[in-house]
Amino acid sequence: MSQNKGVAVESLWPTPKIQRSGATGPLLRQERAERTREQILHCAARIFAERGYQQTGIKDVADEVAMTKGAVYFHFPNKQALAIAVVDELYSRWPVTLEAVRGKGLSPLDTVIEMFNAATVAFLEDPIMQAGTRLQNERDAVDVELPPPYVDWTNLISMLMREAHQQGQLAQHVDPDVAARVAVAAFFGAQHISDNLNGRADFAERWREVRDTLFPALRARPSLATDPDRPVTRG
C-alpha cells in the first residue's frame, strides 16, 4: 500500500463504507443493492487504476469482486457506465472534503492548502482518485464522454481564493481567479510529472515544494500600518 508520506493532514477524504452483506443482520433490499454497487465500483476503480481502460474488462471486475458477470451487468450495463460512475464518484467527493476542511475553521487561504493536502493523500491512497485521473488521461481511448476534468476543482479553489481576497489575505496585486488557476496548474502538473516518472513516489514532496514556493507569493504581507508586532524604530 502507498503511504501518506508526511503530508500533515488526517484523512479528510470520504472513506468508502464497504461492508460485506449480512455482516450486521438483515438489510433492506435497496441498501444491499447499493452496497453491492459500491463494492463493484471500488473493485473496478482498483483495476482501472492499475491497468487502464482498455486493459480492463467486465470479467476482470466480476472476478475481483467474486460475482458473476451477470451480477455486475445488473448494476452497470457496460464498461463505459463503470468508467463514468468512477469519475462521477470522484467528483462527488470534493464538496464532502470541503465540508470536512471547513470544519477546521481555517482561513480561506489555509483552506486551499488543506484541500490540496487532502487531494495529495487521495492521489497516493485512493483508487477512486487514481482511477478517475487515469481515465481522464485516457479519455480519447474511453469510448464515451466523461465529465470534463479540472473544472469543478478550479471553481472550488477560485471560490476560496475570492474569500481570501475579500478577507485581505491575498497580496494586493494578486487576482484570486488567476491565483486559483496557477495553483491548480502547479498542483496537477506536479502530480502528473511525479506519476509519469516514478508512480507518484515523490509526489508529497513535490507538492510541498509547490506549496512553499507559490503560496508565500500569493499571501499578503502583514501591513506595516496595522501589524502590532511592527518593531518601533526611530525616524
Next chain:
Amino acid sequence: MSQNKGVAVESLWPTPKIQRSGATGPLLRQERAERTREQILHCAARIFAERGYQQTGIKDVADEVAMTKGAVYFHFPNKQALAIAVVDELYSRWPVTLEAVRGKGLSPLDTVIEMFNAATVAFLEDPIMQAGTRLQNERDAVDVELPPPYVDWTNLISMLMREAHQQGQLAQHVDPDVAARVAVAAFFGAQHISDNLNGRADFAERWREVRDTLFPALRARPSLATDPDRPVTRG
C-alpha cells in the same frame, strides 16, 4: 492553423526544412533519403497529434505523404519506430532552442522565461511538439518504451536556475532545483489543463499567468545596499 496568440517571442524553435525532392537539382542519394525520412516523420507527427497512437496506421502516414507503404517501411520498420522517432526528434530540439535563446544575451532567469515562451509557441504550432506530448500521454497504449518525459527539460531549467542563483538573481530563500521543478510543474500543468479543456486555445494566456505569478516570487529584490537607483531619503 493555430496562432502565436501574443507570446512575445519570435520563433526560436528549429523549423523543419522540408523540401520536395528534385526542387534544387540532383541530390545525393543520402540527402534525398534524409529528406524523405523527414517528410514522413512530419506527416506522421501531424496524424499522431490529431488522432493519437492507436488510431494512426502506417497506411494513413503513407497516404498523407503520398508514398507507398513500402516506401514508409523502408525508413521506419513499424509504427513503434515512428513514435520513438517523433519523441526523439522533439527532445533533440531543446538544446538547439537553448542555443538560439542564449544568443539573445539575456540573464539566466530571463533565459528560463524565454525557453518557456518558445515551448509555448511550439505547443501551439508545431506538430512534433503536439505529437510527442500526445504520445507521452498515451504511453501505456504505445507498445514500446518511449524515452521518459520531463527529465531533459527539468535538467535544462535546473541548469539555468543554478546560473541564476550564482549570479544573485534568485531570492535568498529559493533553491534553484526546487524553483526549476515548480516552474516545470506549473508550465506543463497549465498546458495539460488547457489542452484538455479547450485544445490549448487559452494556453498562451495561461502561461502568462503562471509566469507573472511565479517568477516575481523567485527573483531577488534589488538590494537596498547596492541598488544605484535607490532613492535618497532622509533618515
